[in-house]
Amino acid sequence: MNGTQILLGVTGGIAAYRACELSRLFIKEGAMVRVVMTAAATRFVTPLSFEALTGNAVHSDIFEEGSPGEVLHIALAKWAHIALIAPATANIIGKIASGTADDLLSTVVMALPQSTPVAIAPAMNVEMWKNPILQKKLSYLTGLGKYHVISPQEGLLACGDVGRGKIAENETIVNAVKELLA
Numbered sequence: 001m002n003g004t005q006i007l008l009g010v011t012g013g014i015a016a017y018r019a020c021e022l023s024r025l026f027i028k029e030g031a032m033v034r035v036v037m038t039a040a041a042t043r044f045v046t047p048l049s050f051e052a053l054t055g056n057a058v059h060s061d062i063f064e065e066g067s068p069g070e071v072l073h074i075a076l077a078k079w080a081h082i083a084l085i086a087p088a089t090a091n092i093i094g095k096i097a098s099g100t101a102d103d104l105l106s107t108v109v110m111a112l113p114q115s116t117p118v119a120i121a122p123a124m125n126v127e128m129w130k131n132p133i134l135q136k137k138l139s140y141l142t143g144l145g146k147y148h149v150i151s152p153q154e155g156l157l158a159c160g161d162v163g164r165g166k167i168a169e170n171e172t173i174v175n176a177v178k179e180l181l182a
């Protein structure tokens with residue numbers, strides 16, 4: 001993964017902490033990682049953790065002051081060789097599928113060049129996962145060819161329920177990203 005530029009989108013679920021190790025694993029493999037967090041994600045993990053782990057500034061605000069003449073969401077979208085959203089909430093999946101661009105992460109995803117793949121690692125409660133609206137959105141996204149869903153596992157979920165919804169293992173996510181880049 002030497003020199004691969006990975007845009008890591010982190011959304012607001014308990015599994016946000018897993019993205020910390022994930023960013024580290026990519027860096028160990030020689031990739032560069034820039035993290036975009038949703039406002040909800042910052043309630044679970046601090047941007048500082050990702051800044052320390054990746055050596056890059058973390059962004060969450062679409063109106064953040066950047067370099068003059070640079071539009072942050074477009075610059076991030078052009079920079080990425082691949083975008084990975086891990087964990088991906090039901091909310092961000094719905095937003096991507098409907099073309100909503102109302103925060104930095106969803107706007108960057110909308111602005112990605114069509115050739116840039118997007119890997120999505122959902123994590124949520126089992127009933128959210130089974131919700132036919134979510135499943136329909138995932139099928140729609142998968143059908144577009146650009147979006148790739150890394151299926152969650154079955155198991156004991158953070159909320160105490162048992163079922164599918166647990167984010168895939170980090171090793172599975174890293175391998176899926178490698179395959180998409182190959």
Ligand SMILES: Cc1cc2nc3c(=O)[nH]c(=O)nc-3n(C[C@H](O)[C@H](O)[C@H](O)COP(=O)(O)O)c2cc1C
Pocket residue numbers: 010011012013014015038039040041088089090091092123124125128
């Ligand atoms: C303790 C807690 C845990 C949550 N875990 C998840 C989760 O694992 N998956 C999910 O889709 N939503 C989860 N949510 C709900 C999201 O945080 C909520 O839908 C939020 O609007 C998502 O915003 P975002 O997609 O912009 O990050 C959780 C909320 C709380 C309070």
